[in-house]
Amino acid sequence: MSYRAIEGETISFRGHDGFQSEAYFSRPLKAGRVPGVVVIHHMPGWDEWTTEVVRKFAHHGYAAMAPNLFVRFGPGEPDDVAARARPAGGAYDAEVMGDVAACIAHLRVLPDANGKIGVIGFCSGGRHTFLAACTVPGIDAAVDCWGGRVIVDDPKDFSPQRAVAPIVHIAKLACPLLGIFGNDDKNPNPDQVNRTEQELKRHGKTFEFHRYDGAGHSFFDHGRPAYRPEQCADAWQKVFAFFGKHLAASSQSAAA
Amino acid sequence: MCSYIVEKAALTGSAKGRGWMKIDTAHVYYDHPFHAPLDHALGIDFINAANGGRERVAIEISADSARELVRAILSALESGEQEHAAAAAAQTACAAEASVG
Numbered sequence: 001m002s003y004r005a006i007e008g009e010t011i012s013f014r015g016h017d018g019f020q021s022e023a024y025f026s027r028p029l030k031a032g033r034v035p036g037v038v039v040i041h042h043m044p045g046w047d048e049w050t051t052e053v054v055r056k057f058a059h060h061g062y063a064a065m066a067p068n069l070f071v072r073f074g075p076g077e078p079d080d081v082a083a084r085a086r087p088a089g090g091a092y093d094a095e096v097m098g099d100v101a102a103c104i105a106h107l108r109v110l111p112d113a114n115g116k117i118g119v120i121g122f123c124s125g126g127r128h129t130f131l132a133a134c135t136v137p138g139i140d141a142a143v144d145c146w147g148g149r150v151i152v153d154d155p156k157d158f159s160p161q162r163a164v165a166p167i168v169h170i171a172k173l174a175c176p177l178l179g180i181f182g183n184d185d186k187n188p189n190p191d192q193v194n195r196t197e198q199e200l201k202r203h204g205k206t207f208e209f210h211r212y213d214g215a216g217h218s219f220f221d222h223g224r225p226a227y228r229p230e231q232c233a234d235a236w237q238k239v240f241a242f243f244g245k246h247l248a249a250s251s252q253s254a255a256a
Numbered sequence: 257m258c259s260y261i262v263e264k265a266a267l268t269g270s271a272k273g274r275g276w277m278k279i280d281t282a283h284v285y286y287d288h289p290f291h292a293p294l295d296h297a298l299g300i301d302f303i304n305a306a307n308g309g310r311e312r313v314a315i316e317i318s319a320d321s322a323r324e325l326v327r328a329i330l331s332a333l334e335s336g337e338q339e340h341a342a343a344a345a346a347q348t349a350c351a352a353e354a355s356v357g
Contacts, residue, residue: 043258044288074310079290083301083312087262087283123288124258148258159260187258218288218295226295 003028006058008051013106015067016098023067023103024051026058033114035140035247036107038100039066040121040128042218043090045082046070049221053122060240062118062247063110067099069128089161090124093131100132104139116140116247120239121147123218127166133177134169141246143178143239146217148187150196170199177207178242180235182215182228210238259287271302271313279313281305289316298322 008026015021024046028034037057041050046068057064068078070085072095085091104117118141121129126147133142144150149157152165177200181193188196193211200207212219212231219228220235265282279302289297297316303309317325 042288043260044290047290076310079314080310080312082290083283083299083314084309086260086285086287087264089260161260216295223293224288224295225293 001061002059003031003061004059005029006055008055008058011065013067013102015071015102016095019072019095021067021071021099021102023065023106024054025063025065026051026054027063027110027112028058028061031061031112033112033249034061034063035114035116035118035243035249036104036110037062037064037118037120037243037247038103038107038132039064040096040100040119040125040132041066041069042121042123042125043082043086045078045085047078047082049223053120056236062243063107063113065103065107067103069096069099089159092161093128093164096128097132097136100128101136101138104136108138114247114249116249118142118243118247121145122220123148126150127162130177131166131169133175134166134172137174139175141176141178141243143180143242145180145220145235146182146185146188148185148217150188151192153192167196167199170203170205173200173203173205175206176242176246177205178238179207179209180238181209181211182217182219182231183211183213184216187217208238208242210235259285261285261287267302273311273313277311277313278304278307281309286319292316292318294318 006026006028011023011025013021013023039054050066054064054066069091070081073081073084117139119129119132119139120143122145126144127149129142129144130147130150133139150166183190197209215228215231216226218226220232221227263284267279267282269279270276271279281303283301285299299316302313
């Protein structure tokens with residue numbers, strides 16, 4: 001089911017610790033009760049592609065919301081704000097988790113909400129998604145798209161902002177997880193994806209991992225050479241099938 | 257990949273974006289670009305950190321372009337400094353001749 005009539009706008013919300021934050025929001029018009037999806041952007045920031053993803057979810061019948069994770073670095077164009085965030089080390093995990101929790105609360109009380117919430121993130125946002133699925137209450141399904149450093153092999157990858165590898169929280173994963181990965185990716189590399197999968201199995205979690213040959217990092221991004229149209233199209237189908245299964249009004253969370 | 261690895265260089269000079277501004281720092285990194293249609297790019301943000309660093313003049317270029325830029329910078333410096341050193345020497349010699357004459 002697709003919805004051509006959608007609305008899209010930047011909205012204000014209170015994020016982590018009550019910080020006055022902002023998010024790009026879109027929802028279908030006249031779709032009845034719909035699930036909510038939090039979209040977590042990648043390190044280059046709250047960019048145009050992220051807003052395209054939010055509108056894509058609205059087109060497919062979801063109320064979607066992408067918080068600006070770099071809002072604490074001040075106002076400006078998203079690229080300029082990301083340029084300030086980078087040398088500062090980016091957003092703290094606690095801030096991101098707080099912002100995601102606030103988005104969930106916002107989506108859950110929308111008049112047309114069906115009560116189900118999904119989270120999806122890309123690249124560093126994939127890592128944030130994994131962490132949220134393990135530590136933030138109220139998530140019914142999560143999609144990690146090539147999130148690097150879920151498993152941390154090099155201690156230099158730890159920082160005050162990212163002091164813990166999300167994999168250590170795996171026992172607390174409380175919703176089904178979909179993983180989308182390219183086999184040519186170096187972060188996460190195939191071995192790290194395999195080890196994450198082994199841990200999910202060991203803990204008896206509900207998950208699906210899909211690995212794509214001929215694809216590397218960010219293969220959804222149609223503005224870069226990394227774009228792989230066939231793999232991208234197939235993976236989006238997997239995403240919507242997964243959310244369709246777990247975020248329908250009648251579905252039950254498959255918490256392990 | 258998304259990384260937060262940034263090399264910083266202290267600078268003395270100015271840069272022009274929307275207008276001229278004093279700069280004192282360059283942030284140099286190699287990661288996903290924002291605008292250039294590349295998977296990874298060498299990015300440089302020229303900023304005035306002493307003034308808060310909110311404005312920047314930015315470039316995003318390919319790795320090969322970055323190496324070519326480094327070569328061109330070093331070459332320009334070398335030939336320019338040689339030229340100016342020769343000119344300065346000639347000026348000094350001229351001034352000495354004038355004082356003798």
